[in-house]
Amino acid sequence: MDKKIAINFAPRSDSKIRKVLFYIQDTLSYRNYFKIKTQSVFYRDRWKRNLAWPIRLFLNIPGITPLILTKLVGKVLEFIVKTAPAEKESIEYILNFKPDVLIASPCDFGFSSADLEYLRAAKKLGIPTVIPVFSWDNLTTKGLIHIKPDKLLVWNKVQSLEAQTVHNIKKEDIEITGSPFFDSWFQYSRSLSSKLKFCKKLGLNPNYPIITYLGSSVDTAGDERWLITKIREALDKNKSLKNTQIIVRPHPHNSSFYQNFTLPNLVVYPKRGTLPDEKKARQLFYDCLMFSLAVVGVNTSGMIDAMILNRPTIAMITKQYSKTQDQAEHFQQLITHKAIAFIKSPDELVAYLALLLEGKDRFKENRLKFIRNFIRPKGLERLAGEIAANIIEKLAQQ
Numbered sequence: 001m002d003k004k005i006a007i008n009f010a011p012r013s014d015s016k017i018r019k020v021l022f023y024i025q026d027t028l029s030y031r032n033y034f035k036i037k038t039q040s041v042f043y044r045d046r047w048k049r050n051l052a053w054p055i056r057l058f059l060n061i062p063g064i065t066p067l068i069l070t071k072l073v074g075k076v077l078e079f080i081v082k083t084a085p086a087e088k089e090s091i092e093y094i095l096n097f098k099p100d101v102l103i104a105s106p107c108d109f110g111f112s113s114a115d116l117e118y119l120r121a122a123k124k125l126g127i128p129t130v131i132p133v134f135s136w137d138n139l140t141t142k143g144l145i146h147i148k149p150d151k152l153l154v155w156n157k158v159q160s161l162e163a164q165t166v167h168n169i170k171k172e173d174i175e176i177t178g179s180p181f182f183d184s185w186f187q188y189s190r191s192l193s194s195k196l197k198f199c200k201k202l203g204l205n206p207n208y209p210i211i212t213y214l215g216s217s218v219d220t221a222g223d224e225r226w227l228i229t230k231i232r233e234a235l236d237k238n239k240s241l242k243n244t245q246i247i248v249r250p251h252p253h254n255s256s257f258y259q260n261f262t263l264p265n266l267v268v269y270p271k272r273g274t275l276p277d278e279k280k281a282r283q284l285f286y287d288c289l290m291f292s293l294a295v296v297g298v299n300t301s302g303m304i305d306a307m308i309l310n311r312p313t314i315a316m317i318t319k320q321y322s323k324t325q326d327q328a329e330h331f332q333q334l335i336t337h338k339a340i341a342f343i344k345s346p347d348e349l350v351a352y353l354a355l356l357l358e359g360k361d362r363f364k365e366n367r368l369k370f371i372r373n374f375i376r377p378k379g380l381e382r383l384a385g386e387i388a389a390n391i392i393e394k395l396a397q398q
Helices: 016-033 041-049 053-059 064-068 071-083 088-097 115-125 157-167 180-187 195-202 225-236 279-290 302-308 319-324 329-337 346-357 364-375 384-396
Strands: 129-132 151-154 174-176 210-214 245-249 266-268 294-297 313-316 341-343
Touching: 016 041, 016 053, 016 064, 016 071, 041 053, 041 319, 053 064, 064 071, 088 115, 115 129, 129 384, 151 157, 151 384, 157 174, 180 302, 180 384, 210 302, 225 245, 225 346, 245 279, 279 302, 294 302, 294 346, 302 313, 302 364, 313 346, 329 364, 341 346
Parallel strands: 129 151, 151 174, 210 245, 210 294, 245 266, 294 313, 313 341
Antiparallel strands: none
């Protein structure tokens, strides 16, 4: 670990007054979903399911939801949140460190999120505050940012607009940095392993094509085995592609379905799923993507990883996943940029893979354009993390 980084656990309050404030904040976030007309109702329903039971019970009373949606009730709830005092524990914790600036993220999760309380405390103390946007869907599929930071660091113009329209953050308080989250791929040494050794490790034949299926989260896609099975069956029916092998990489939080999942010419690896955030895990993920003819999935940020590495990327569009896929605002960015292939059936997928085998990759230019606009709008060679750091340092010196 970097000696300049120290890790500690920040205390949080479980007082009854604070719980009531959390209830109000979560209700405001639920209310806000009704304002986002372009967002899938799935995310509104998910937010409601995850609310504390007293709020769910309250919202199920006939006539309550329409009442909450009125401007008057909204203004009252917003006033309570805006004027709520900071927690004594949060203030004391911050004063103990005497920071020049406080960075909190993501600050828009539900009841269990304490980061917002530290943001509130820092604002009360007059300490500059920053929120870096954590993921590509953070501003449209989570809750509201109830306490406005001095600077919100977003990836691109799309997120800047989302911050303004969804969270009512002023344009002058927003800075576009690109995505520090994906910086590691641009810095990666890209030392490709031997394909022979890689295939031997996974029990694959290096002479036959490989595709990698990236699993999505349990909320997004649930059990995807039915779709993978249909893809396998479609490949088996095609003479030129029947020997194509599938690597299934489960989502780290949606791997239970795959523990005993077996099909011919298919390997699930790693069984429990893993994030590419350590050297060995990153190398494995890199090899999987680079040795694959294409990368297939439903809706996962792993698709962006694949695009950064310039791998042909495919989204399987199905009715079962429409609420978390083509109806989801963040997924619309892929559709708008035409950055990946949108395939509606396993047979259509096989036909597209055949084109890739012939070297016909018609989305290559659009992939690069998407990465330039969405991930690195300040330039492909500029580290987003460095841009963000410079903004934070400048704010701390004011």
